[in-house]
Amino acid sequence: MKMHANQLTVPPETVRTLVDQQFPEWRSLPVRSVTAQGTANAIFRIxxxxxxxFPLESADVESTLRRLESEAEAARExxxxxxxPTPEPVVLGEPGAGYPLPWSVQTWLPGDVATDEDPGESVEFARDVAALIADLRQIDTRGRTFAGTGRGGDLRSHxxxxxxxxxxxxxxxxxxRLxxxxATSRSLPRGAAEDVMTHGDLIPGNVLVSAGRLAGILDVGGFGPADPSLDLVSAWHVLEAGPRQVLRDHLRCDGLEWERGRAWAFVQAMGLVWYYAESNPPMSRMGRRSLERILADTSLA
Structure with a gap:
């Protein structure tokens, strides 16, 4: 079942043809589909x-190319x-062989996504996520601020x-109840917090796990300046109560920042449950699990 009304079909045969035609140096490499719960791209290993x-939603070529170029620039930064580790951009492909849009190639990272190897009870994993968020916040924004679309600005805009x-x-x-x-979350103020660099989508499908530790981060094209609390969504999307508190302690989050992180997780989870209920049940279940954690959270100050 398709996830989007305008969803494209990307057969392995099409990918094989595109790779052979546009990157002949890879003709000897196997091409195989990657089973993933992602909603924006079909993924193939080369x-x-x-x-x-390969972007899954139909769009015009120019806007798709601009988006892929922007994502590649974010990944390089x-x-x-x-x-x-994070994926690094390799090259952009062109439309062809029946596929109507540009597409991208990046480096492959080993590890299991957190939907397959659940790290939710791991204190060590919580420390790793806290270290990741701290690292991201230390990267220079170069004077940039939130672009004004998606999550990461004013909660009320949602x-x-x-x-x-x-x-x-x-x-x-x-x-x-929701x-x-x-109603109690939408007006939480930003306070004096300035925008910092964030990943922007730290859900289980974008988090790689190996031997119970954080092994890498995927889908980094949204890396950019936003509300410092945005990456705290991982606390409810990935972690259970004990490790969640460890993450909070390591980042020294005050009550307001923590509540805003919960609010951003809430915005994201609410959309996942109904939108993917039939077309992508694992993604819907992820949203439902995050909501359960949010509603059960007694740590808010």
């Missing part, structure tokens, strides 16, 4: 070193700036989206 990413989520979740969730939580 040999052992590369991953090809982030590379080697934290103590954890009111219309949250209303859509509440309406579509009536048969799935305790919407009355509406009350949003």
């Amino acid at each position: 040999g052992d070193r590369f991953a090809a990413r 982030l590379a080697c700036r934290t103590r954890f 009111d219309a989206w949250m209303e859509t989520c509440f309406r579509n979740s009536e048969q799935l969730l305790d919407v009355r 509406r009350h939580l949003w």
